[in-house]
Amino acid sequence: MTTLPPGITEAQTLTADVEVGCDVAIVGSGPGGAVVAATLARAGLSVVVLEEGGAFTKARFRGREDEAYPLLYQDGGQRVTKDLGITLLQGKAMGGGSVVNWTTCFRTPDHVIDHWRTRHAVGGFDGAALAPHFAAMEQRLSIAPVPLELLNRNNRALYDGCKKLGWAVEPTQRNVLGCAYSGHCGHGCPIDAKQSMLVTLLPDAMQAGAAVVTRCRVQRVVFEAGRVTAVIGLAIDASGTQSTGVTVTVKPRFVVIAGGAINSPALLLRSAAPDPHGVLGRRTFLHPVTGVVGVFDDRIEGWRGAPQSAASHQFAQRGDEVGFFLEVAPIHPMLMATAMPGIGTTHRDTMARVAHFAAFLALTIDGFHDDVPGGRVTLSKSGAPVLAYPIAERQWRAFRDGAKALAKVAFAAGAKEALTGHDPPTSMRSDADLAAVDAAHWEVARVALFSAHQMGGCGMSDDAKSGVVRSEDLRHHQIDNLHVVDGSVFPTSLGVNPQLSIYGLAHLMAERLVARWKTA
């Protein structure tokens, strides 16, 4: 048994198996794991963070899609639901999704936390308990609203369109310091302006003594007599594709799983964790997104500027109908090429107009209706996660309504044409054509759907029959020394971009864990 030095150990450089002892092993270095690591390390606990992704710096963040997606996204950017219906953009790197997200920050809405209390037996905290933790993270990550005059033309089209229609819309808050508005948030910030975990809480944690092991894929946790006794990781080569054959074994007193939605439940499934009520992996939520492209006479050049800097929650709460919120997507050639329909010259001619496109998104809010239970994570033969996500009829209605709302925004902002994500596309020239949205085939793999927000799968509930962890401290219901602290614990989706919800919840829970474990 050895100890690791504070700072980064890149597992691809290890030449022999290692066995490490520590107080707390944290699996995953994204928004959940990094916040917990910093808090625990500062409190004097010995912390080892295991991360499957690589340790990269801004030297590798060159704003190149061909470099960023293979290095910084799950499955090299090719993650998709089981029926191939929903593309899943999910980060993988030291710093997790915070390295590639589009910097949008919202606190968890109070009505969502209230819904969790009344419908999912989440009694361990309320909005008031979380508020100071949101404030602390907002301060640490320099989270502040984007000045209206700094919206790029894509975001400004959403803002102006909503204003003309009389709909609620606001500039978003972003976690940036010295942002140059390069537009490359999704490729890793080229100047470290984005206050991701890579440049904030992970350095905080390492300064306080934490060890971070990158390129270490955790295969399983080992249970003995109702406790975790070891965490077993496999070293991965520098490219992130092959095992080097070296094993990293950590023997901690406590374990925090923070691999994010999809990966955290998959790890517990691989480990044959107790799941007496069959809830593990279920209720995985995606904020499934459909898009509408507005075609403008002027050049929009949606590849520059803050990728997301305006949002409308006009339609977030629709009672019996599934709600949705409106944002925009950055427009880079690869991301748009894969989203736009067709092949051959049809597709080429579409791409020739891409500088004139504004990309509008409707993010549907899943998990709040009984017939919208989200997806379920299971394992493939090789142990990789597989997410089956059936789309309920109520969600298809929300996609239709969302697409119509987006087309209205596009025309209100001055677009000459609006295109849905269908293949073949549905094209509209004005509000008079909106019926075309209803006439289109809303069916899996006939319309582009994607998700940049993965949540749930290890849901919290104080009722052990319906949750994987309890809400008071996110402790596993059946395993004493195992906690899950990441986006997988949300019992529904959030109705807002998730990163700040994860930071705030992790900050609260980490303080509670310190109070317990310092005396344990």
Place this chain on the structure above:
Amino acid sequence: MQRRSLLKVSLAGAVALSVGGGAGLALWPGDTSVRPQRPLLSLPERAFPVLVAVAARVLKGTTANPVEIAHRVDEALRYATPESRSDLADVFGLLENGLTGLMLRGQPRPFTLLDERAQDEALLAWRDSRVGLLRGAYHALRKLCLAAHYATPSSWAEVGYGGPAILKPEPPPLAADKPVVVDGAARSVEGMPG
């Protein structure tokens, strides 16, 4: 995340047709004259000419070289799960298989032997199929080829994209990275190599 069910579709179709006496059609040889220019990393060699033919249709009219696109797709698939890679190899087999062609479009010739118009029709038949997984496979093939072209600088002029906002030198190859050592007392990872 995985395309395993496609295999079932292909097997079901093959079984249905072989019962009807058409089993020999599956052996109709395709055009295998297009060879990889460097070792393949993810796909079996038999998939390569089919992928090149698909890339030529998906990227028709662009500056893309279909053989180079096929190699980039093969390299990108290193990051996919083993099941995805295997299922995608099945997809190429399914597209090339005369039985599938006969079943879906009344045309038993392998994809690589079809003329360009018929190849487009074959792909669009998958796009418009009632079988969701065939539609999904059409998009998977399409997106892999499109990503391989539009992620690279060679496409930028075609779409009026000026490239990254901040130019940086090319970093060393990943395998050549030296171990990163960060002093635990350092305040930030600023200045880390690699």
